[in-house]
Amino acid sequence: MPVAIKVGISACLLGDQVRFDGGHKRSDFCANELQRHVEFVKLCPEVGIGLPVPRPTIRLEQHSNGVRAVIPKTGDDVTERLAQFADKADGHLKQISGYVLCAKSPSCGMERVKLYDPETGYARKEAQGIFVQRLRELHPALPLEEDGRLNDAPLRENFIMRVFVFNAWQQLPQPLRKSDLLSFHTELKLLLLAHNQQEYRRLGRVVAEQSEINEAFAKQYIEAIMAALGQPATRANHTNVLQHIQGYFGDQLTKQQKAELSELILDYRDGVQPLLAPLTLLRHYLREYPNSYLSGQRYLNPYPADLKLRYAL
Known part of the structure; x- marks a missing residue:
């Protein structure tokens, strides 16, 4: 019997209500078509590091020590926790053959994630999520794609x-x-x-x-x-x-x-x-x-x- 192909996916893309606002971003292609051929491994880095649902928003900020994932409401810096989540999940990640990520997310966005200047509040769409950045470091050959680009x-x-x-x-x-x-x-x-x-x-x-x-x-x-x-x-x-x-x-x-x-x-x-x-x-x-x-x-x-x-x- 052939081994099931495992694909990582942001949990919100399969309908899990884990987003900051308690909602989801269900992908019809992933849930209705691709799921017939692969076994999805669902992960939500923000929930994985212990943040609640719903929760205050995270944003990426440019600081002198690099890009940081910050919760503006509380001032908490969760950069290391999001990166370390990828390391902790590596046992699952080694088994997967691809990963579908939630676009624009400060944890999972592949590209063009808003990067804020904490002094002016001005944002440029030029960052990638903290989790996906570490994922790429751990598994540079792993195929990655965002839900929106799958359209x-x-x-x-x-x-x-x-x-x-x-x-x-x-x-x-x-x-x-x-x-x-x-x-x-x-x-x-x-x-x-x-x-x-x-x-x-x-x-x-x-x-x-x-x-x-x-x-x-x-x-x-x-x-x-x-x-x-x-x-x-x-x-x-x-x-x-x-x-x-x-x-x-x-x-x-x-x-x-x-x-x-x-x-x-x-x-x-x-x-x-x-x-x-x-x-x-x-x-x-x-x-x-x-x-x-x-x-x-x-x-x-x-x-x-x-x-x-x-x-x-």
């Missing part, structure tokens, strides 16, 4: 793809053997070519030349992989990958079939068709003319199809 189809697809890739990495036998690393890297070839061709080639050379696969090398490798996959895949790169896959059927397809497939790929390139259209036809030909190399490529089936993530790409 953007390409960002949503990219995050879920990275979660499933990272989970596959986590399932590799330990200690890691070079043969397993080579197989993993080979499976990612077309995905990497769609996201970052230069990094794919660089990492291929690095893996081939590496004689010892120790913990330090494995950490550097997966961080580089996740950074490369985090870059948006371009329509031009997708087109190149689709044409590359088409080449594997050169001896099986009729002249008319080749022309139809080429036209469909170019229609995708020109924005007339979604990515799913040429992919569906290529998967059809792969079923008719099996190819073990293509069948092993994560590009063709990176996550469960019923998530419908490539419909708008």
Whole structure:
């Protein structure tokens, strides 16, 4: 039986009434769609450090000793407590393959969190939450995304793809053997070519030349992989990958079939068709003319199809 993919999530995004005002920010995508395929690990750092619900608001302030998480009503500084919560929760965090965070939160916001000048009260949207900052330090390869950004189809697809890739990495036998690393890297070839061709080639050379696969090398490798996959895949790169896959059927397809497939790929390139259209036809030909190399490529089936993530790409 396959191991359930665990994903961390801000508890308010699953409907838990843990926000400062006693409310929640339930995410329909997470609660109704993604939850069918993953096991969520719910955390609320602010409740986790003992703050009540409801509670006075926390805000991030710029001080001479750095960014501080302060409760203006009481003057309490909870910066260390929020950071230490990530350390205390690390046993859970090591098991997860991704994390969905609550946007704009002084504890969980990934970016553009308000940073206040305590003297003037003026705020700039340029900070990140204290908990997520420590989370990134502990697990730099871990896929992270905010609830609001999941409403953007390409960002949503990219995050879920990275979660499933990272989970596959986590399932590799330990200690890691070079043969397993080579197989993993080979499976990612077309995905990497769609996201970052230069990094794919660089990492291929690095893996081939590496004689010892120790913990330090494995950490550097997966961080580089996740950074490369985090870059948006371009329509031009997708087109190149689709044409590359088409080449594997050169001896099986009729002249008319080749022309139809080429036209469909170019229609995708020109924005007339979604990515799913040429992919569906290529998967059809792969079923008719099996190819073990293509069948092993994560590009063709990176996550469960019923998530419908490539419909708008």
